[in-house]
Amino acid sequence: MGSVSEFFQHFLNGLTLGGIYALIALGYTMVYGILKFINFAHGDILMVGAYIGLFIFDFLRGDKPLSAWWFVAFMIAMLCSMVFCGLLGMFIEKVAYKPLRKATRLAPLLSAIGVSFVLSNLAAWLFGTQSRKLEYPFDNTPIVIGSGSNAVSITPHQILILVASALMMLILKLFVDKSRMGKAMRATSLDQDTAKLMGIKSDHVISLTFAIGSALAACGGMLIALDFKVYATMGTMVGLKAFVAAVVGGIGNISGAMLGGLLLGLLETFGVALLGIPQGYKDAIAFGVLILILLFKPDGLLGKNEKEKV
C-alpha cells in the first residue's frame, strides 16, 4: 500500500466519480420511492442533458477565447439543460407512464425501455453518430497541493464536480426535509392513499419527482461530458451503475442513493489503485462488492427491512 497522500489522492478521485453516480442515482430512487417503478430511460435523459448543455455552451462561447465568460456560459448552459430535462422528464411521465399507472407493473417498465430506445435513436438521428466533446470551461491543469511524495493533485474539473454535486444534494435534502412540497413527496412515497387523504395531489408530486430527478441527471450528464465524450448511448452504462448504486443504498431512500453512489465511485477507484486490478476489471470488482453487500443486506444499506404493520 502507498503513502497517506496516495490514499488521499484515490479517495479524492473516488469521491468525484461517486458524486456523479450519486446525482444520477437520486433520480432512480426518487421515482421508485413514489411509483415503485424503475425508470430505465433515466440514463438517456442524462445524455439529452449533455447534448443540450453542449449546444448551449458552444453557442454562448462562440469563438471567443477561453476566459471567465466560458465558465459563466457553462453555468448558464447547465441551468438551461437542467430546466429542459426537468420539463422533458415531466413530459415523458405524462405520455409514457401515467396512462399505464393502473396497468400491470411490467407495463410501465416496458414503456420505459421503449422511451430509452426512442431517446437514444432520436439523438443518433438528429445529432449524428460521431461523438462530440464538451470543452473545459476553464484551464484544467491540475492544482498540486504539497510536494514530493506528499503531493496530492486535484483538477478544477474535480473541484467543480465536488462542489456541484455537494450543492445539489444539499439543496435536495433541504427541500425534501423542510419544504411543504418536499414533505408531501415523502408522505406520498410512504403511503400514497393516506397522502391523498391529506389533500396532496399525487399527480403533482409525481411530476415534481420526475422534474427534479431529470434535472439532476442533466447536471450529472454535463459533468461527465467534460471528461468523456458525448454520444447517443453515453447514458447506458453510467445509468446502469447509478441504478445499482441506488439499489445498494436502499432503493427509494434518498440518503441511500447518495451513499450508494459515493461507495461505488470509491470502490471503483480503490479497486484499480490499491489492489492493482487491471482497469478493465474495475467494474467487475465494484459490482462484486455490491453484490456481497446485497447478500447481507438485501434491502440495501439504508433500506427498510420491515414487514407491513396491519
Place this chain on the structure above:
Amino acid sequence: MSSLLSIDDIQVSYGNIKALKGVSIDAQEGQIVCLIGANGAGKSTLLRSIVGLEPLVSGQISYSDSVIAQGHGEHHRGHANCLPTEQICSLGIALVPEGRRVFADMTVEENLDMGAFLVKDKSEILKRKSEMYDFFPILGQRRKQKTRSLSGGEQQMMAIARALMSSPHLLLLDEPGLGLAPLVVQDIFSKISIINKENKVTVFLVEQNARMALRAADDGYVMENGLIVLSDKASALLANPKVKSAYLGQ
C-alpha cells in the same frame, strides 16, 4: 334536521366480490353516528368510498347537499363518477384510516403538517398544532420523534390529531380502538366525544367494539355482509336483544 352526509343505496365491488350491496346511511349535522359490524362486513369499504378511494358501482353519496360520488355501472371501475380524494378532503371531510396509517418515517410534527397540507397560512398551522399539543399532551412531548417510535395508542391519537389539523366538519374514524388496551380505548373515545361536543365536528365512527361505540353515539347502524341489517338510536340498539347477543356478548 339536515343531513350532512347522505349515502344512498350504494354498491361497491372488488372484482367479483360484492363488498357493499346497497347501503344507505345518513349522518345529521353535529351527531356521532356509529356503524358496527363483524370483520369483513364492509365497514372500511364504506368509509373508503366516502372519500373517493373506492369507486361506486351504483348509488350516490352527497355531502352538504352536493354529490361527491356517483355509481357508474359495473364496467367502469376506475372511471367512476366521483371527485378525487384530495378534493373531497378539501370540502371538510377527514378520514382516520383503519390501522392508523401514520407516516412512520416522519416526525409527529411533520405528520401534523401534512394534515394541514391545504392550509396556506403558516401562523394558522402553528396555532392548530399547539391546539393539538394541548389536546393530546403526549404528542407535544413526542413532537420531534419519528412516529414509528410511538406506541399504538399514541399513534392512534396522532392519526386523529392529523385529521383534525384540516379542521374538518365531518370526521370519519375507522376502528380507532383496534388493538389497543381498554383504558387507552376509553381515553380515545372520550376525546372523540369532546371533539364532537366542543368543536362541533360531526363524527362517523366505525367499530367492532360495539359497546363503547354505541355508548358514545347518537345513531347506530349494524352491518352484515355488505348490508345494513339494523338502524336505530344508539341507545335503542344497546337494548336490542339481537345486538346484545351478536355484538355485546350478552
